[in-house]
Amino acid sequence: MLLEEFDANKTAIINPDMCVEKIENFPEVTISCFSEELFNEVLEFFRAKEIASVHSxxxxxxxYEVTYKGKRFAMFKSMVGEPLCVGQYEEIIAMGSKRLILLGNCGVLDKRIEDCGIIIPIKAVRDEGTSYHYAKPCDTIDVNHNYRDEFKKVLKEFGYPYVEGITWTTDACYRETRDKVNKRKEMGAVCVEMECAGMQALCNFRGTEFFQFFYAGDNLDHSSWEPRSLSGSARLDDKSKIMLLAFELGLKILEKL
Incomplete structure (x- = not known):
C-alpha cells in the first residue's frame, strides 16, 4: 500500500529552506484563517507591515506583522485544501514560524452544534493523503496537544460556549456521501474539514507547535444539505470577533514563553 510507505527522513530532494530565506526576529506566534473576506476584514483592524510572501x-x-494589545504577531491567509495548506506552511516554518494558531470553517455532523459555534478538535480522522507523508499510517491523529486549556480560558472570559470532539479531515469535499458521514459519526466525529490532520502531522514532524479551532458552518446532519453561514460574507462581524479569540490565545501563549 502506497500510504504505508512513510519515510521519516527529514531531508528530501527539495526542502523548504531551498525556496525561502529565514526572516530574522520572526514573531513568536503566527495566526491564520482561510476566508479571504474574514482575513481582509480583520487585517483592516491593524497597522500591518508585510514581512514576506509565499510564492506559487x-x-x-x-x-504580515501585526500588533495586538502591544504584542507582535505574524498573520497570513492559509490556502484551502490540505496539500496547499501544508506546503505553504512548510515554507513559513522555514522562514521562522515557531507556532501556529489556525482557525477555519467546518461542516457539522451534529445538528445540535449552532451556526458559528466554536469547536475544539481533539483528534482528526485521516481520510486524506498528505498526513501520511509526515506521520506513520493509522486512522487518526491526536491534535491540539498544547494550549487547549488556555483556549478554554479565553472562551470562558469572552462568554463563548464550545464543543470538543473528533474532526473528519477529507481531501474530497464533493465525496462526503451519506454512508461516509454515518461511518464518521460512528467513529465519534462531530465535524468535517480539509486540513487539520495534515497540519498537525506537519507540525509534529517539524517540531513546531500547532493549535486549530473551528467555527461551525454548513450542516450535514440533515436529510438535505443546509449551507447556513458557509459563505465567506455571511455573519462576517461574528466571524471577525471569533478570529480575535485567536489573538487572545496568542497573548496567553506569549505569557508562558
Missing amino acids: ASGLNPI
Missing part, C-alpha cells in the same frame, strides 16, 4: 503559480500570498 497562483500568485503571491503576503505574510
Whole structure:
C-alpha cells in the first residue's frame, strides 16, 4: 500500500529552506484563517507591515506583522485544501514560524452544534493523503496537544460556549456521501474539514507547535444539505470577533514563553 510507505527522513530532494530565506526576529506566534473576506476584514483592524510572501503559480500570498494589545504577531491567509495548506506552511516554518494558531470553517455532523459555534478538535480522522507523508499510517491523529486549556480560558472570559470532539479531515469535499458521514459519526466525529490532520502531522514532524479551532458552518446532519453561514460574507462581524479569540490565545501563549 502506497500510504504505508512513510519515510521519516527529514531531508528530501527539495526542502523548504531551498525556496525561502529565514526572516530574522520572526514573531513568536503566527495566526491564520482561510476566508479571504474574514482575513481582509480583520487585517483592516491593524497597522500591518508585510514581512514576506509565499510564492506559487497562483500568485503571491503576503505574510504580515501585526500588533495586538502591544504584542507582535505574524498573520497570513492559509490556502484551502490540505496539500496547499501544508506546503505553504512548510515554507513559513522555514522562514521562522515557531507556532501556529489556525482557525477555519467546518461542516457539522451534529445538528445540535449552532451556526458559528466554536469547536475544539481533539483528534482528526485521516481520510486524506498528505498526513501520511509526515506521520506513520493509522486512522487518526491526536491534535491540539498544547494550549487547549488556555483556549478554554479565553472562551470562558469572552462568554463563548464550545464543543470538543473528533474532526473528519477529507481531501474530497464533493465525496462526503451519506454512508461516509454515518461511518464518521460512528467513529465519534462531530465535524468535517480539509486540513487539520495534515497540519498537525506537519507540525509534529517539524517540531513546531500547532493549535486549530473551528467555527461551525454548513450542516450535514440533515436529510438535505443546509449551507447556513458557509459563505465567506455571511455573519462576517461574528466571524471577525471569533478570529480575535485567536489573538487572545496568542497573548496567553506569549505569557508562558
